[in-house]
Amino acid sequence: MPVRNRLAEMQPEIAGWRRHLHEHPELLFDTVRTGAFVAARLTDFGCDEVVTGLARTGVVGVIRGRHPGGRTVGLRADMDALPIAEATGVVHASKTPGVMHACGHDGHTAMLLGAAKYLAETRNFAGTVVVIFQPAEEGGGGGKVMVDEGMMERFGIDEIYGMHNWPGLPTGQFAIRPGAFFAAADQFRIEVRGKGGHAAKPHETIDTTVVACHIVLALQTIASRNVDPTEQIVVSVTTFETDSRAHNVIPNLAKLGGTVRTLDPEVRDLAERRMREIAEATAQAFGATAELTYSRGYPVMVNSEVETGHAIAAAEKVSGGCAPAPLVMGGEDFAFMLNERPGAYILVGNGDTAMVHHPKYDFNDDAIPAGCSWWVEIAESRLAPAAS
Incomplete structure (x- = not known):
């Protein structure tokens, strides 16, 4: 049966958890209330262990199967929200001003809780399932912190799986791709220093605004003229500010900031090198100086x-198929966990909804039965008891 009946029956309860979490969003590592809610549910389910305090507010539940087996599968969901003012108008809208679950982490957490409840009830597998609830996915690198704190070794995780909802994909359908999937996400800042002065006397200045504008345009040649057209790269300048707010003053200092997204380590190295060369040489051509600060995320x-x-096979059992997913230039810190253990990350359809990170986005509760069923299927299939 595609969606497990028990999980379909649990859908209203799981949706209730999800909406409660949506009403009370928390940012980055400050998922104190969310973590406590998760830990309480896992304890109620009868997990063999419930461990709190990983990456400050992360939670891990351990569920041992009723069949003998030495392997352990990790299942991970993210818990944090975004600093966005909600505009959905739903009854369960955020009660925290300026913060909302605009990426569906409330849904991810609720679905993994649903799967944990089912797995703790049935335990129809050989070995151990570790359910991981991670803080600080949205820029905080909570996944890296959990790895650095020794989570993989502490719980003996052999392979690990993650899931993200995907607006535009039919509700409850799945999509995935092998190999590089989500991009490396880096940040940069460029400070341009020149000589300020009166705006009516530009010849007496080194105009940092002009220099910075030339740098912005020149940076786009990294993608168009430095990187192989068959490779993927995004260089986006997203902030531009100066040390002057007056209409008649040419500023001494201009600051640029933005992001670089790549899918290949060599392209990532090339982008950083060319950014530095372009910024410094362009500034020099105008008599100014430029300094690049490049932070790898x-x-x-x-x-x-x-x-x-394995992920595709589980999706096909749940929904009857699994579509090839596109390359995604967004970042995802589940990458740190996949760097440590073999595993896979899959998309589950959220239907025709607003895109993630939009003020009108809301997780689609109709996706819950399929998402929970996939979690259970991947756990039971990867830890199937040996044939007698």
């Missing part, structure tokens, strides 16, 4: 080939 998220096959 989440690495490329890479799905293991074999584990992607």
Whole structure:
């Protein structure tokens, strides 16, 4: 049966959890209330262990199967929200001004809780399932912190799986791709220093605004003229500010900021090198100076080939198919966990809704039965008891 009847029956309860979490969003590592809610549910389910305090507010539940087995599968959901003012108008809208679950992490958490409840009831697998509830996915690198704190070794995780809802994909359908999937997400800042002065006497200045504008345009040649057209790269300048707010003053200092997204380590290295060369040389041509600060963020998220096959097989059992997913230039810190253990990350359809990170986005509760069923299917299939 595609969607497990028990999980379909649980859908209203799971949706209730999801809406409660949606009403009370928390940012980054400050998922104190969310973590406590998760830990209480896992304890109620009868998990063999419930561990709190990983990456400050993360929670891990351990569920042992009723069949003998030495392998452990990890299942991970993210818990944090975004600093966005909600505009959905739903009854369960955020009660915290300026903060909302605009990426569906409330849904991810609720679906994994639903799967945990089912797995703790049935325990129809050999070995151990570890359910992981991670804080600080939205820019905080909570996944890296959990890895650095030794989570994989502490719980003996052999392989690991993650899931994200996807607006535009039919509700409850799945999509995935092997290999590089989500991009490396880096940040940069460029400070341009020149010589300020009166706006009516530009010849007496080194105009940092003009220099910075030339740098913005020149940076776009990294994608168009430096990187192989068959490779993917995004260079986006997203902030531009100066140290003057007066209409008649040419500023001494201009600051640029933005992001670089890549899917290949060599392209990532090339982008950083060319940004520095372009910024410094362009500034020099005008008599100014430029300094680049380049910060590497989440690495490329890479799905293991074999584990992607397992994820597809589970999706096909749940929904009857699994579509090939596109490359995604967004970042995802599940990459840190996939760097440590083989595994895969899959998309589940959220239907025709607003896109993630939009003030009108809301997780589609109709996706819950399929998402929970996939979690259960991947756990039971990867830890299937040996034939007698």
